Structures are given as structure tokens and as C-alpha cells.
Amino acid sequence: MTKKINKIQNLIIFLILALISTYFIFLNPLAISDELWNFQNIYKMCRGLTIYKDANVIITPIFFYIGFALFKIFGATMLTFRFYNIVISCLLFYLIYKTLKNLKISRSLIIVFLTLTFELTFQRIGAGANYNILVCIPILIGMNLYISKKSNNILQGIITFIVFFTKQTTGVLYAISIVLYELYLNKFSKKFILDQIKKFLVFAVLSLTILLPMLIKGNLVDFINYAFGGILEFGENNIKVLAFEYYPLFPIIATSLYIFTVVKKKFFLEKVFNQDQFNILTLLFIFSIAMTFSIIPIMNAAHFIMAMPFNLLVIFYFFDVIFLEEVFADEKYVSKAKWISIIILFIILIRIIFYIAFSMSYITFISDKNSHFKDVFVYTYIYENSNELQNYILEQNEKGKEVVILSGEAAYTMVELKQNHGEYDLLFNGNMGYNGVERVKNDIINKKNTEFLIYTNEEDMFWQEPQEIREFIKENLTKKGEISNYTIYSNE
Numbered sequence: 001m002t003k004k005i006n007k008i009q010n011l012i013i014f015l016i017l018a019l020i021s022t023y024f025i026f027l028n029p030l031a032i033s034d035e036l037w038n039f040q041n042i043y044k045m046c047r048g049l050t051i052y053k054d055a056n057v058i059i060t061p062i063f064f065y066i067g068f069a070l071f072k073i074f075g076a077t078m079l080t081f082r083f084y085n086i087v088i089s090c091l092l093f094y095l096i097y098k099t100l101k102n103l104k105i106s107r108s109l110i111i112v113f114l115t116l117t118f119e120l121t122f123q124r125i126g127a128g129a130n131y132n133i134l135v136c137i138p139i140l141i142g143m144n145l146y147i148s149k150k151s152n153n154i155l156q157g158i159i160t161f162i163v164f165f166t167k168q169t170t171g172v173l174y175a176i177s178i179v180l181y182e183l184y185l186n187k188f189s190k191k192f193i194l195d196q197i198k199k200f201l202v203f204a205v206l207s208l209t210i211l212l213p214m215l216i217k218g219n220l221v222d223f224i225n226y227a228f229g230g231i232l233e234f235g236e237n238n239i240k241v242l243a244f245e246y247y248p249l250f251p252i253i254a255t256s257l258y259i260f261t262v263v264k265k266k267f268f269l270e271k272v273f274n275q276d277q278f279n280i281l282t283l284l285f286i287f288s289i290a291m292t293f294s295i296i297p298i299m300n301a302a303h304f305i306m307a308m309p310f311n312l313l314v315i316f317y318f319f320d321v322i323f324l325e326e327v328f329a330d331e332k333y334v335s336k337a338k339w340i341s342i343i344i345l346f347i348i349l350i351r352i353i354f355y356i357a358f359s360m361s362y363i364t365f366i367s368d369k370n371s372h373f374k375d376v377f378v379y380t381y382i383y384e385n386s387n388e389l390q391n392y393i394l395e396q397n398e399k400g401k402e403v404v405i406l407s408g409e410a411a412y413t414m415v416e417l418k419q420n421h422g423e424y425d426l427l428f429n430g431n432m433g434y435n436g437v438e439r440v441k442n443d444i445i446n447k448k449n450t451e452f453l454i455y456t457n458e459e460d461m462f463w464q465e466p467q468e469i470r471e472f473i474k475e476n477l478t479k480k481g482e483i484s485n486y487t488i489y490s491n492e
Contacts, residue, residue, distance in 0.1 A: 015345050017090050019348060019352070027356050027377065029376075029378060030373060030376055030382070031379055031382070032409055034130075037411050038067075038081075039078060039081045039411075039415070041055045041057050041064060042064055042071055042076070044420060046076040047420070050218075051219070052227070054420055055420075056433070058227055059167055060164060060165040060227055062131075062134070063167075066084070077373070088133050092309070097114050100114065100316070102144050103147065103316075105316060108337045109316075111337055111338065111341045113312070113316045115345060116312070131166055132306045135166040135167045135170050136291075138166070139159075139170075142156060142163075142178065143284075146181065146283055147283065156178055156199050157201070158202060160178070161207060165210055169294060176290065177286050179196060184282055185279065225434055226433050229434030247305075247308070250304075251288065251289075251292040253311070253315055254315055255285070258281065258318075261273075261281060273321060284313050284317055285314055288310045291311075292311065294307065362381075364378055364379075365377055373415075382412055386412050389453075389486075390413055390416060393413070393419075396451060401450065403451045403453065404421050406452055406454050406473075407453070407455055407461070407465065408428075408464075410426070427440065427465065428465060431464075444472070444491070446491075451488050451489065452489045452490070453486040453487070453488055454474075454487055455470075455485060455486060456486060458470070474489070
């Protein structure tokens with residue numbers, strides 16, 4: 001029977017990975033999104049440019065370093081980038097599966113819980129700001145070390161380093177989480193203090209492997225400026241709730257279940273939980289809370305989905321220990337669970353088919369072998385706008401003029417033209433380092449032989465684009481005409 005269970009689980013996992021790969025590599029149309037912007041930053045590295053100096057990356061660099069290595073091996077194309085992101089997503093779901101097994105969730109329910117997690121997260125998890133997905137992988141590894149009681153200070157120091165240098169804010173939350181969990185387990189003592197010092201020393205030594213090369217390359221100051229100097233400006237200007245109404249329910253339910261368990265701790269320890277199970281629930285809750293805080297300030301679907309697997313682990317574990325483990329202990333439920341999972345995956349497949357069918361009239365397939373977006377679908381308006389802009393920019397370049405596009409669309413055109421305008425390629429609130437808006441305004445007013453393109457209609461602006469800079473250009477520069485959906489300004 002165990003072999004049968006393993007075969008069923010392997011089948012479900014294969015179907016999940018196949019759906020992820022097929023949809024997000026070949027079918028998902030390229031939009032004005034984090035996927036395009038992060039691709040451009042890694043592409044700049046392949047052209048010999050340096051992140052933080054020539055690209056205003058605001059996240060710590062591991063995601064970009066790995067992407068750069070893959071681009072060097074497989075080529076700097078969007079297909080390579082999507083392959084990279086698919087590997088990340090597949091690893092995430094594999095580690096969720098391993099976590100469910102380590103939690104000793106009922107065998108019959110593991111594949112159901114896995115497919116439910118997939119159903120709730122798949123649409124956003126395959127492409128975009130995938131450092132948010134990558135950072136979950138070492139976090140899950142660190143959690144599993146605690147669950148399996150194989151954790152030690154060196155391993156947790158290494159994991160803290162990886163998490164922090166994948167995404168700095170999440171790294172801080174991870175460090176706080178392991179301190180809180182170990183404080184809960186061991187209380188405040190000399191051993192507890194020494195354990196945290198050992199982790200910090202491992203973290204500090206490994207950090208030199210990132211920071212010293214930056215010092216040598218000359219982009220350490222830029223790294224500090226973009227990754228840390230603009231955090232307050234990012235937080236102040238980007239507070240936004242864009243998620244579906246039901247997304248906040250998951251952290252609320254997870255928190256409520258844990259609070260209820262603590263309030264009724266005596267009853268649960270006598271009737272349901274043993275101490276080890278209560279400790280594991282506490283671990284899951286601490287990380288659920290940490291990952292929920294990590295979505296601030298941009299509380300959109302992608303960020304809620306980043307935290308959702310951790311919220312779901314609390315919910316799944318609570319109900320499994322409370323009553324599902326006993327109800328579904330009989331292996332006769334395995335076959336039923338298989339069909340539930342397949343039905344969920346079938347529903348996902350139908351959603352994908354309808355989404356693609358609806359999108360077909362709005363997308364264009366890039367077949368140009370010279371394009372870095374070849375063999376990928378892109379929204380037609382992006383493709384057509386870019387072609388018009390490319391022709392105009394090349395004409396102006398021949399006259400000795402630089403053209404800067406101040407919009408989220410700029411990345412597509414700049415990649416195709418193999419041009420770089422540094423932070424202007426993604427001039428968003430919080431992406432300009434310390435005191436960024438004022439510094440950029442001073443730079444704009446002093447630029448010669450340069451044209452700035454801003455959206456003609458304010459409604460076309462991406463919500464993170466700084467309105468203050470747009471108004472500054474309109475008030476202080478000279479309007480010269482229009483091209484595509486942009487108005488041209490110059491300080492001549």
C-alpha cells in the first residue's frame with residue numbers, strides 16, 4: 001500500500017510541475033510587470049553592466065546572481081528567465097510537499113493539501129517578482145530543520161545569510177523568527193545568547209563574500225543606497241491593498257487557530273496535542289506571522305501568495321492533528337484523495353484554457369530570432385508601442401540626442417535596443433535610493449541633448465510611477481510633440 005501511495009503522490013506532483021512549466025514558459029503573455037523588469041536587470045549584467053550602479057535593483061542580489069549565471073549558460077532570453085522562474089516554483093512546491101510529509105500529515109491528505117495550495121497560488125507564482133518565491137525555499141529548509149530536529153547554529157546562520165541576501169526585509173524577519181522560536185524553546189539563558197552570537201558570526205563571515213566583491217567593483221555604496229537608502233520612501237509611497245478580499249482570511253484564520261490553541265492549551269495537551277506537536281504548531285505560526293508581515297507595504301495578490309503557503313501550513317497542521325489524522329488514517333481514502341486532487345488540477349487546467357482563449361485577440365507571438373523575447377507571447381499593445389518607439393529613438397540617436405522613456409514600459413524597448421538609462425529604466429517610488437525624487441529632478445533639469453517621454457494620459461501610469469516627477473517635467477521642460485502614447489519633453 002505504501003508503494004501505491006508513493007506512486008499516487010508522484011503522479012500528482014508530476015501533474016503539478018507539468019502545469020506550472022507548460023503555462024508559465026509557453027502560454028503566459030509577457031506584460032508590464034516585475035517579470036519584464038527583473039529580466040532587464042539580469043540582461044544588463046550580461047551586457048557587462050553592474051547592478052546597483054547601472055541598474056536600480058532594490059533587492060539584495062542572490063536572485064540576480066543566479067539568473068546571470070543561467071543567462072551565461074543558456075542565453076539572455078525571456079525563455080531562459082522563465083525556465084529559471086519555473087525551476088524556482090517547482091522547488092517551492094516540492095519543499096511544501098516535503099514539509100507536509102515531515103509534519104506527518106495524514107498520507108491521504110498530503111496530495112489534497114498540496115493541490116489546494118497549488119490552486120490558490122499558481123496564477124501568480126510562476127512569473128514576476130520571483131525573488132519572493134526564491135526566498136521561500138531556504139525558509140522552508142530552515143523550518144524543516146527545526147521540524148526534524150536537525151537544526152544547528154551553523155546551518156541556521158547559513159540559511160539566514162541566503163534569505164537576507166535574497167530579500168533583505170524577509171531576511172530580517174527570518175532572523176527574528178528563529179530567535180523567537182529558540183527563545184520559546186530554551187528560554188532566555190547564556191546558551192540562548194551564545195547560540196544567537198554563533199549564528200550571527202556565520203552570517204557576518206558569509207556576508208563578506210557578497211560585500212567584498214561589491215567593494216572591489218565599486219558598487220557597494222550604490223548597493224547600500226538602493227537596497228536600504230530608499231526603504232522609507234518605498235514604504236511611504238507604495239502602501240497599497242490590491243489583493244482579492246478573501247486573501248487576508250488565510251493569515252487571520254491561521255492566527256485565530258493558534259490563539260485558540262494557546263487559550264485552550266491545557267485541554268489540547270491533555271486530549272489532542274503532545275508537547276512536540278504544540279512546539280511545531282508554534283514554529284509554523286511564528287513563520288506564518290513573519291511571512292505575513294513581509295507583504296507590507298504592497299499588499300497585492302503576489303505578496304499575499306508569497307505568505308499563503310506558510311498560513312496554510314498552520315491551518316492544515318491544526319486540523320490534521322485535531323481530527324483529520326484519525327478520520328483519514330484508513331488508507332482506503334488514498335484513492336479518493338487522488339481523485340480529489342486530479343479534479344482540482346483539472347479545474348486549474350480549464351481556467352488556464354479559458355484565460356488563454358480570452359487573451360488570444362490581445363497577444364502577439366514573437367518569432368524574431370534577434371529578439372530577446374523570441375518564442376514568447378506578449379501583449380500586442382506593448383509590441384506595437386515598442387516598435388514605434390524604437391524607430392523614433394534610433395532616429396534621435398543619429399542626431400546625437402538621448403531619449404529616456406519614463407514608464408514601466410521602458411524595459412521592453414531598452415532591451416530590444418540594447419540601451420541602458422540606469423535608474424530611469426524603472427523610475428518608481430522607492431527605486432531611486434535615498435532622497436531619490438529630489439536628486440532625479442535635479443538631474444533631469446541639468447541633462448542636455450536629452451528628451452524625456454512621459455505618458456500623454458495620466459491614467460496610463462503604473463501606480464508606482466512618481467507623480468511628482470511627472471509634474472516637474474511638465475512644469476519645467478518644453479513640450480516638443482507626441483510619439484505613440486507618450487508626450488515628448490526637452491530642457492532645450
